Amino acid sequence: MSEVPTIKLNNGREIPQVGFGLWKVTEDTANVVYEAIKAGYRLFDGAFDYGNEKEAGKGVKKAIDEGIVKREDLVIVSKLWNTFHEKERVEPIVRQQLEWWGIEYFDVFYIHFPVALQYVDPKDSYPSGWNTLDGKVVESKASIQETWQAVEHLVDIGLAKSIGISNFQGSLIIDLLRYARIRPALLQVEIHPYLSQEELVTFAQKEGIAVTGYSSFGPLSFVELKWIKAIDCPKLFEHEVITKLASKYQKTPAQILLRWATSRGLAVIPKTTDPKRLAENLYFNDFKLTGEEVSKITGLNRNIRFNNPPDYLGTLHIFA
Ligand SMILES: NC(=O)C1=CN([C@@H]2O[C@H](COP(=O)(O)OP(=O)(O)OC[C@H]3O[C@@H](n4cnc5c(N)ncnc54)[C@H](OP(=O)(O)O)[C@@H]3O)[C@@H](O)[C@H]2O)C=CC1
Ligand SMILES: O=C1CO[C@H](CO)[C@@H](O)[C@@H]1O
Numbered sequence: 001m002s003e004v005p006t007i008k009l010n011n012g013r014e015i016p017q018v019g020f021g022l023w024k025v026t027e028d029t030a031n032v033v034y035e036a037i038k039a040g041y042r043l044f045d046g047a048f049d050y051g052n053e054k055e056a057g058k059g060v061k062k063a064i065d066e067g068i069v070k071r072e073d074l075v076i077v078s079k080l081w082n083t084f085h086e087k088e089r090v091e092p093i094v095r096q097q098l099e100w101w102g103i104e105y106f107d108v109f110y111i112h113f114p115v116a117l118q119y120v121d122p123k124d125s126y127p128s129g130w131n132t133l134d135g136k137v138v139e140s141k142a143s144i145q146e147t148w149q150a151v152e153h154l155v156d157i158g159l160a161k162s163i164g165i166s167n168f169q170g171s172l173i174i175d176l177l178r179y180a181r182i183r184p185a186l187l188q189v190e191i192h193p194y195l196s197q198e199e200l201v202t203f204a205q206k207e208g209i210a211v212t213g214y215s216s217f218g219p220l221s222f223v224e225l226k227w228i229k230a231i232d233c234p235k236l237f238e239h240e241v242i243t244k245l246a247s248k249y250q251k252t253p254a255q256i257l258l259r260w261a262t263s264r265g266l267a268v269i270p271k272t273t274d275p276k277r278l279a280e281n282l283y284f285n286d287f288k289l290t291g292e293e294v295s296k297i298t299g300l301n302r303n304i305r306f307n308n309p310p311d312y313l314g315t316l317h318i319f320a
Contacts, residue, residue: 002286007267009162009185010208015075017262018282019043021271023050032273033059039278045269047079057101077108085116085142090150094159109160113167116142145179152182186210190307192218193300212267216257222306255284260297263289
């Protein structure tokens with residue numbers, strides 16, 4: 001099996017270029033994480049909103065107790081949910097999330113969305129999700145500057161090694177860079193051939209911000225959740241451009257999609273609860289797509305964003 005490559009962050013730290021995504025892992029999470037570690041995964045992409053941090057932590061503990069890995073071998077990633085953007089909310093919820101995981105620090109901690117929602121006590125409503133109060137989205141007044149400064153403080157007090165932003169677009173990042181005392185190490189956004197994000201990726205990489213692409217397989221997650229209206233585009237796994245390359249390189253369509261992303265210098269965090277797919281989604285960097293093939297896949301771009309909260313909330317036009 002080939003090695004999993006790493007990406008160097010702007011603070012000198014390194015993270016694996018391929019990790020495991022924890023969204024929608026709802027059953028048997030401890031075992032899923034434990035098996036993923038045994039399969040070779042070292043980076044886990046979690047979030048308050050995924051509702052499974054405590055269970056994921058049990059899987060990590062089991063692997064550490066059995067001597068399979070040490071804490072320092074792992075890169076545990078989590079995110080600040082929208083209801084904790086006010087500065088006084090950040091540290092307490094991070095301490096709570098760390099306790100769920102059973103760890104002392106996060107390797108990476110992101111602001112999950114540039115959207116501040118009214119606080120909801122996690123004891124009353126866990127996980128709070130998007131519909132914070134009686135099914136309604138209620139915004140809070142915390143600015144991104146206020147939240148970023150509170151997230152920077154997590155680095156100062158040792159609760160996060162690296163900090164990042166997720167679902168932020170260009171102008172918001174430009175603004176954040178004006179006041180950031182600690183520059184974001186990572187940007188996590190939706191990226192697949194139907195949303196290739198060329199300008200955003202080029203901009204972030206030029207600014208020394210590493211980019212992680214999520215939902216590498218396109219609409220799959222959102223179709224699965226029935227969260228999107230039918231969009232007239234073929235499934236990426238069945239797209240001719242992808243299937244032809246899969247035959248050429250004797251890889252699966254999933255591996256072609258992931259390799260396209262890593263060829264662009266992106267990190268990826270595919271999710272699977274199918275044990276047979278664990279290795280498939282981790283060990284795929286042992287072949288090279290030509291520059292022409294990368295461009296051909298990039299050329300499938302249609303600017304279709306599947307994870308677009310206004311589509312399923314009917315409000316909050318945050319990405320427009
Ligand atoms: N920052 C943010 O706002 C967001 C972050 N994320 C992060 O990114 C991660 C990945 O994104 P996600 O949207 O989950 O989607 P992915 O693109 O990883 O797709 C997951 C879907 O693909 C299926 N799948 C996985 N591997 C294969 C394979 N080799 N062949 C065929 N089907 C496969 C899975 O099914 P099965 O499990 O049955 O294999 C599941 O239906 C999330 O888990 C989360 O950590 C995601 C969305 C938003
Ligand atoms: O990361 C995530 C995947 O997308 C979902 C829909 O916006 C979010 O709720 C979730 O937190």
